[in-house]
Amino acid sequence: xxxxxxxxxxxxxxxxxxxxxxxxxxxxxxxxxxxxxxxxxxxxxxxxxxxxxxxxxxxxxxxxxxxxxxxxxxxxxxxxxxxxxxxxxxxxxxxxxxxxxxxxxxxxxxxxxxxxxxxxxxxxxxxxxxxxxxxxxxxxxxxxxxxxxxxxxxxxxxxxxxxxxxxxxxxxxxxxxxxxxxxxxxxxxxxxxxxxxxxxxxxxxxxxxxxxxxxxxxxxxxxxxxxxxxxxxxxxxxxxxxxxxxxxxxxxxxxxxxxxxxxxxxxxxxxxxxxxxxxxxxxxxxxxxxxxxxxxxxxxxxxxxxxxxxxxxxxxxxxxxxxxxxxxxxxxxxxxxxxxxxxxxxxxxxxxxxxxxxxxxxxxxxxxxxxxxxxxxxxxxxxxxxxxxxxxxxxxxxxxxxxxxxxxxxxxxxxxxxxxxxxxxxxxxxxxxxxxxxxxxxxxxxxxxxxxxx
Numbered sequence: 080x081x082x083x084x085x086x087x088x089x090x091x092x093x094x095x096x097x098x099x100x101x102x103x104x105x106x107x108x109x110x111x112x113x114x115x116x117x118x119x120x121x122x123x124x125x126x127x128x129x130x131x132x133x134x135x136x137x138x139x140x141x142x143x144x145x146x147x148x149x150x151x152x153x154x155x156x157x158x159x160x161x162x163x164x165x166x167x168x169x170x171x172x173x174x175x176x177x178x179x180x181x182x183x184x185x186x187x188x189x190x191x192x193x194x195x196x197x198x199x200x201x202x203x204x205x206x207x208x209x210x211x212x213x214x215x216x217x218x219x220x221x222x223x224x225x226x227x228x229x230x231x232x233x234x235x236x237x238x239x240x241x242x243x244x245x246x247x248x249x250x251x252x253x254x255x256x257x258x259x260x261x262x263x264x265x266x267x268x269x270x271x272x273x274x275x276x277x278x279x280x281x282x283x284x285x286x287x288x289x290x291x292x293x294x295x296x297x298x299x300x301x302x303x304x305x306x307x308x309x310x311x312x313x314x315x316x317x318x319x320x321x322x323x324x325x326x327x328x329x330x331x332x333x334x335x336x337x338x339x340x341x342x343x344x345x346x347x348x349x350x351x352x353x354x355x356x357x358x359x360x361x362x363x364x365x366x367x368x369x370x371x372x373x374x375x376x377x378x379x380x381x382x383x384x385x386x387x388x389x390x391x392x393x394x395x396x397x398x399x400x401x402x403x404x405x406x407x408x409x410x411x412x413x414x415x416x417x418x419x420x421x422x423x424x425x426x427x428x429x430x431x432x433x434x435x436x437x438x439x440x441x442x443x444x445x446x447x448x449x450x451x452x453x454x455x456x457x458x459x460x461x462x463x464x465x466x467x468x469x470x471x472x473x474x475x476x477x478x479x480x481x482x483x484x485x486x487x488x489x490x491x492x493x494x495x496x497x498x499x500x501x502x503x504x505x506x507x508x509x510x511x512x513x514x515x516x517x518x519x520x521x522x523x524x525x526x527x528x529x530x531x532x533x
Contacts, residue, residue, distance in 0.1 A: 167472050169425075170411035170507040175469055177421045180450060183466045188458035193251040195457060199440065200241055200260060207234045211384055224383060232391020233438060238264045239396060240440045240456070246276035247283075247452040266361040268392055271328065273354035274339030278331075278346050286404075286449055287423025289414045289501060289508070293332070295401050297412055297510060302334050303500035315495045315516060320401065321394040395439075398491065403428050403445040405498050406490040407475055410509070417506035424450040425473045429463070430487060433480035446474060 214227045244250040245261030258272075265272040278293050285291035289299065303311070313319045314333075328339045337344035340359045342352035373381045404410070410426050413419075430443045442448070444459040447466055454462055467474050478486055496517055498510040 169409040169473065170413075170509075172419075172422060173425065173471075173473050175471075177424075177450065180421075180466050180469050183469045184447070184451070184454070184462045185465055188454055188462040188465075189451075190458075191249060191251055191455050193253070193256065196241075196244070196250045196455065197260075199457075200264070203234060203237045203241065207231065207238065210234065214384060228387045228391055231388035233395060233435065235268050235388050235392035236395035236399075237439050239268055239270065239392065240442050242270070242272065243279070244440070244456055246272070246279060249453050249455045262358065262361050266358075266365045268389065269325075269362060269365060271339050271355070271358040271362045273351070273358040274346070275328070275358075277351055277354075278339060281346070283449060283452055284420075285423065286420075287411075287413055287426040288418045289412050292423075293335075295404050296332065297498070297501045298333060299503045300500045300511070301503050303513070306333070311499075311513070311516060315499065317492065317495065318394070320495065321397045322390070324393045324396050398487070399430075399439075399442060401494075402430055402487055402490060403443075405510075406494040408509075411507050412501055412509070413507055415506040421450070425470070428475050429477040430484070431477040431480040432484040432487075433482050435484060443477065446470070 210227060210231045214224070214231070217223050241250070242261045242264035245257040245264070248254070248257055250257050250260060261272045261276070265275065281291075282293035285293065289297060298306075306314075331337050331339075331346075337346045339346065340355075340362070342355040342359075344355075347355055369381060369385060372385075404427060407428055410428070411422075412426065413422060424446065427445045427449045429445050432439065432443050436443055440456040441459045442456070444463045447454065447459055447463045448456075451462070478490075480486060497512045499513045499516065500511055501508040502511065
């Protein structure tokens with residue numbers, strides 16, 4: 080059989096190629112690139128310097144090449160070809176399909192392990208109980224309370240992430256177990272499980288859509304202009320954006336109506352109202368329990384043990400949710416026919432939280448989670464590594480964190496200064512800036528950043 084020659088990019092990982100020596104694959108050697116930033120444009124101009132060819136031998140007759148491996152190779156080749164283009168526009172349709180990304184994820188990454196999921200619940204609940212017991216024992220040591228509040232609030236956030244997995248069905252294959260564990264975890268931190276689960280499902284199904292997205296979606300310029308100056312200032316000034324979650328549960332986002340607690344809310348279909356009633360009842364039971372403990376042990380003690388950690392949890396939730404959908408100048412938002420599930424999912428951003436990644440169950444691997452929320456959290460890192468060659472430049476490499484993710488506060492502050500609203504027109508739009516929020520000398524004039532707009 081004559082040897083077959085295929086032209087593939089050299090950056091294609093060997094894990095994506097079939098193995099066996101029977102046909103010859105010709106691959107370009109590495110292409111050396113120089114990057115030059117271009118003001119006012121997302122991306123960079125890339126100048127190709129040289130290209131040579133090398134050959135590698137692989138053993139597998141072409142007709143025996145697995146379909147999965149062929150799809151991986153084809154998709155990665157398309158992504159690499161896009162990488163070599165002179166201009167990159169993150170808002171244009173990607174050269175790959177969502178099926179190409181799915182095919183790159185190893186089969187075992189889709190499998191759920193109920194014992195493993197429950198072990199994370201046991202671990203986190205034990206830590207929460209241990210921290211509370213230690214705080215009660217050291218009640219007189221005021222120096223330890225800030226440490227306790229930060230640690231316990233972070234653990235409340237970890238419990239939320241596990242309940243979040245229950246809502247996605249990635250916790251186990253049992254809907255009954257997912258519901259039971261989800262209610263226990265979310266009710267403990269005053270989150271109505273089904274109410275939030277349903278609205279979060281809406282967020283995933285419409286991620287990146289200006290009007291249909293549910294979480295931290297942008298305001299249009301028209302809606303933004305209608306806000307009171309004080310409301311604008313509060314919305315974009317720390318710490319207020321980090322305390323938005325309880326308000327969101329009751330009133331949703333600006334421009335949207337409904338409540339996560341009321342079965343009559345337009346968030347829910349008639350068949351979901353029974354679930355909402357159940358979750359609201361569990362939420363009320365938890366609130367009543369806290370009030371009873373306040374009467375028994377005193378409100379100050381309940382505030383120290385539970386109240387302050389709850390606020391830290393809320394700040395974690397708002398920080399993470401915001402940063403995975405903001406903070407990069409080339410993040411497009413869509414409306415109309417330009418939106419698709421894949422393009423919307425590619426507007427999410429991964430973040431590195433240092434050693435906290437393990438504590439909050441790798442929620443920082445957000446791109447693959449948004450595209451495939453059914454993947455368990457303990458497989459997200461591996462799935463992300465496998466999919467990156469296919470995603471190419473549509474995947475934004477997260478900035479490496481130190482022991483504590485302090486760099487993310489800088490990202491948050493910069494984003495709050497410039498990401499204010501999007502245009503009322505166009506199906507692919509980018510955030511624009513109201514400089515009157517940042518500069519008193521603007522005298523009320525409206526100035527906008529030179530963001531791309533289609």
